[in-house]
Amino acid sequence: MTSRDALLRAAMHRVLARMGHGMADAAAGLAVIVQDAPDRVRQEWDLFQEEVKAEAKRLDREGAGRGVDAESSPASSAEEESLQTKIDQLRARVAELGMRMEERP
Structure with missing residues (x-):
């Protein structure tokens, strides 16, 4: 065997x-993740x-403040x-003001 062949085999x-160690490290990391999952x-x-x-309590407090019946009443709608x-109307006014500002030099 020539030194070139030996060098090629050694590199392989x-x-x-290195790939084996990388795979082993990856497998160990995966095992930890699976164990902690x-x-x-x-x-x-x-x-x-x-x-x-917490959200349900907040909604209950919010609903109690307005009253449950008020939500479904015609006055409420x-x-x-x-x-x-x-x-x-406010959105239209803001849009109008924005257009005026764009028109100014």
């Missing part, structure tokens, strides 16, 4: 050895449940339409 062995999922689930409960009309 080193590449395979149930705990992580449980923590995320608990956090999600707490967030849902008239108020909502009136508010929407005001919002639309």
Whole structure:
């Protein structure tokens, strides 16, 4: 065997050895992730449940402030339409002001 062949074989062995170590490291990392996954999922689930409960309490407080019956009453829908009309008017006014500002040199 020539030194060129020996060099080529040695290079291939080193590449395979490094790839093997890289694969082993990746497999070990994956094993840690898989091992920790149930705990992580449980923590995320608990956090999600707490967030849902907090949001439900907030919505209850918000609904209690307005009254549950007021949400479905005709006066409430008239108020909502009136508010929407005001919002639309404000948007139109802002758009008009924006156009005026763009026209100025």
